Amino acid sequence: MLDGILLGLDAALSLQNLMMVIAGCLIGTIIGMLPGLGPMSIIAIMIPVAIKIGDPSAALILLAGVYYGAIFGGSTSSILINAPGIAGTVATAFDGYPLARKGKAGKALTIAAVSSFAGGTVGAVLLMGFAPALASVALLFHSAEYFALMIVGLSAISAFAGTGQVAKALMMTVLGVMLATLGESAQFNAPRFTMGIMDLQSGISFITLAMALFAFPEAMYLVLDPKRSNTGSADGEIKDLRISRKEAKQIAPVIGRQSVQGFLIGVLPGAGATLASFLGYAVERNLAKGEDRAEFGKGSVKGLSAPETANNAACTGSFVPLLTLGIPGSGTTAILLGALIALNVTPGPRLMVDNPTIFWSVIISMYIGNVVLLILNLPLIPYIAKLLMVPRNYLIPFILFFTMMGSYIGQNNSTELLLLTGMGIIATIMRFAGFPLAPMLIGFILGQMLEDNFARAMNLSDGISFMWERPMTTILLIIAVLLIFLPSMREKIAAKRGSKVADGD
Amino acid sequence: MTLDRAVAGIFLLVCLIYGYTAFVTMQAHLLPFELNMTFLPNTMPKWLSVLGVIVALVVIIQSGPEEDAEIDASEIDYRNLRQYKLGQALLLIGLMVAYALLLHPIGFLLATSLFLAGGGFILGEHNYRLLLPISISTAFLIWYLVQEVLGIFLRPWPWFI
Numbered sequence: 001m002l003d004g005i006l007l008g009l010d011a012a013l014s015l016q017n018l019m020m021v022i023a024g025c026l027i028g029t030i031i032g033m034l035p036g037l038g039p040m041s042i043i044a045i046m047i048p049v050a051i052k053i054g055d056p057s058a059a060l061i062l063l064a065g066v067y068y069g070a071i072f073g074g075s076t077s078s079i080l081i082n083a084p085g086i087a088g089t090v091a092t093a094f095d096g097y098p099l100a101r102k103g104k105a106g107k108a109l110t111i112a113a114v115s116s117f118a119g120g121t122v123g124a125v126l127l128m129g130f131a132p133a134l135a136s137v138a139l140l141f142h143s144a145e146y147f148a149l150m151i152v153g154l155s156a157i158s159a160f161a162g163t164g165q166v167a168k169a170l171m172m173t174v175l176g177v178m179l180a181t182l183g184e185s186a187q188f189n190a191p192r193f194t195m196g197i198m199d200l201q202s203g204i205s206f207i208t209l210a211m212a213l214f215a216f217p218e219a220m221y222l223v224l225d226p227k228r229s230n231t232g233s234a235d236g237e238i239k240d241l242r243i244s245r246k247e248a249k250q251i252a253p254v255i256g257r258q259s260v261q262g263f264l265i266g267v268l269p270g271a272g273a274t275l276a277s278f279l280g281y282a283v284e285r286n287l288a289k290g291e292d293r294a295e296f297g298k299g300s301v302k303g304l305s306a307p308e309t310a311n312n313a314a315c316t317g318s319f320v321p322l323l324t325l326g327i328p329g330s331g332t333t334a335i336l337l338g339a340l341i342a343l344n345v346t347p348g349p350r351l352m353v354d355n356p357t358i359f360w361s362v363i364i365s366m367y368i369g370n371v372v373l374l375i376l377n378l379p380l381i382p383y384i385a386k387l388l389m390v391p392r393n394y395l396i397p398f399i400l401f402f403t404m405m406g407s408y409i410g411q412n413n414s415t416e417l418l419l420l421t422g423m424g425i426i427a428t429i430m431r432f433a434g435f436p437l438a439p440m441l442i443g444f445i446l447g448q449m450l451e452d453n454f455a456r457a458m459n460l461s462d463g464i465s466f467m468w469e470r471p472m473t474t475i476l477l478i479i480a481v482l483l484i485f486l487p488s489m490r491e492k493i494a495a496k497r498g499s500k501v502a503d504g505d
Numbered sequence: 506m507t508l509d510r511a512v513a514g515i516f517l518l519v520c521l522i523y524g525y526t527a528f529v530t531m532q533a534h535l536l537p538f539e540l541n542m543t544f545l546p547n548t549m550p551k552w553l554s555v556l557g558v559i560v561a562l563v564v565i566i567q568s569g570p571e572e573d574a575e576i577d578a579s580e581i582d583y584r585n586l587r588q589y590k591l592g593q594a595l596l597l598i599g600l601m602v603a604y605a606l607l608l609h610p611i612g613f614l615l616a617t618s619l620f621l622a623g624g625g626f627i628l629g630e631h632n633y634r635l636l637l638p639i640s641i642s643t644a645f646l647i648w649y650l651v652q653e654v655l656g657i658f659l660r661p662w663p664w665f666i
Contacts, residue, residue, distance in 0.1 A: 220598075393629060414606070462543050
């Protein structure tokens with residue numbers, strides 16, 4: 001293995017390839033900040049450039065740089081204006097945006113950068129060591145297990161909701177899954193629930209819903225209540241850029257846990273960065289105690305660090321099935337697979353033997369990409385955070401405009417904008433009524449995968465018997481049920497204890 | 506009736522319609538051979554509608570009127586919407602709808618410049634010497650970035666050019 005690492009280092013550390021990483025990271029970060037252009041579309045745009053380079057290692061290094069840059073850029077818009085451009089950074093907005101509103105945008109971006117770096121780096125190390133072994137584990141997961149894993153993911157959402165909010169969060173989740181059933185799906189030959197409206201045939205796009213649920217209500221809140229625009233530091237200074245020693249102590253264990261957990265989830269084809277970030281957030285919230293837990297959702301450094309670490313580790317993890325089995329586990333890796341094939345490299349079990357230089361240079365370049373990203377972005381953070389200092393009269397129209405651009409660019413369909421406005425108004429009303437909106441988006445994202453896997457599992461076992469015939473599925477489903485009922489049980493126990501103490505007094 | 510109950514009530518209604526479509530309409534449209542299949546287009550909607558009805562009922566029962574006291578300072582009190590800038594918000598929503606409708610006919614550059622300038626105007630910006638150049642240059646910059654650099658087509662000019 002050491003030979004391989006040296007081979008990869010040799011290839012990746014040439015001047016040309018270093019320039020590629022730097023260029024890739026910069027391009028990725030800048031374009032990734034525009035909501036609507038996630039890593040997948042940016043990599044797709046960069047493929048012609050990569051193919052022109054010709055050398056597969058250099059091309060892949062460029063694309064890996066773009067990939068990491070785009071993910072970091074995506075977290076930037078989540079943190080600064082609550083507009084998560086890709087599914088993987090939705091959980092970042094939960095705590096990143098509150099932090100930015102407290103005037104700690106610089107710190108939030110720094111934490112995101114450091115967590116991403118740590119997650120990506122640990123992921124790359126794990127990838128080096130365990131890629132071949134993990135590939136066989138990933139194959140043990142069948143559609144029944146995926147279905148159960150999605151259910152766990154959806155129930156873990158009850159962890160997002162505060163006490164007594166579980167029913168509301170569940171309601172929003174169900175609504176999200178319902179929205180996912182709109183339009184045509186891969187499984188069936190006819191559109192469903194479109195009410196005969198042509199524009200609904202392709203379903204609702206993720207980005208439109210994400211903008212309607214997150215960015216639009218927030219912008220409306222900023223308009224309605226001008227006091228909200230005061231983000232803490234009125235003098236326009238970016239303070240608190242550095243992470244204090246106490247915070248470093250807080251996030252270190254989070255990064256440790258989430259980089260491993262995120263990597264393992266990323267290895268499963270199809271689960272990917274999104275599920276990893278949500279589960280990471282939920283797990284950390286459940287592990288936190290007392291005040292720490294109350295902080296979640298209000299600007300907790302742990303809550304920001306967990307999804308950021310997990311989604312980067314998962315991105316690296318998703319390379320395991322790609323490089324070792326030739327199975328792309330996510331949309332982004334599917335596009336990378338296309339790029340690899342165009343460059344005359346076939347990923348699969350033989351890659352490590354036939355083309356060790358490419359295999360290792362990809363892994364090493366991921367590592368270098370992470371380092372370069374950190375070096376490039378840390379000095380840029382104060383300037384990026386200054387975006388929030390733009391006066392309100394300019395900032396709000398710009399947020400609304402970027403929200404609309406996000407859903408328009410991908411589709412070139414202005415009906416999407418009307419849909420965005422309509423759903424945004426509904427979402428604002430639901431937010432007035434105290435319904436959490438994140439579960440709805442998560443339900444929507446996981447809904448499609450859930451139905452596909454449910455269908456496959458039912459077809460394979462001719463009914464729902466798979467739920468109790470496959471031990472791993474059963475265990476996961478039991479965990480899911482526990483997750484839903486645990487908060488209310490805990491509350492009851494606490495109430496009992498509380499009353500006992502009172503009685504004793 | 507509190508707003509959350511009303512929302513849950515509407516959701517209950519949506520679930521019932523959704524459920525009716527899944528259990529009755531879609532069932533009737535199934536092809537003969539489909540009836541023997543394990544997983545049908547309406548299998549998951551059926552489960553979802555039942556689950557949705559249950560959860561909606563739980564929310565309606567749980568959410569009582571006692572919540573009046575706990576309104577977070579960072580949240581907006583919807584019972585008193587008039588104390589906020591409701592007019593500005595509604596005008597901006599109107600502007601977004603207008604943007605959506607005009608984007609294709611008048612082209613990206615004009616529509617975007619108008620939207621940004623109009624948005625600033627609604628929010629009370631009257632320094633036109635700053636507002637107009639910024640709006641127009643942003644529209645042009647974004648168009649250049651998206652179409653010329655990234656190669657994603659955005660029609661820049663009105664329909665007659």
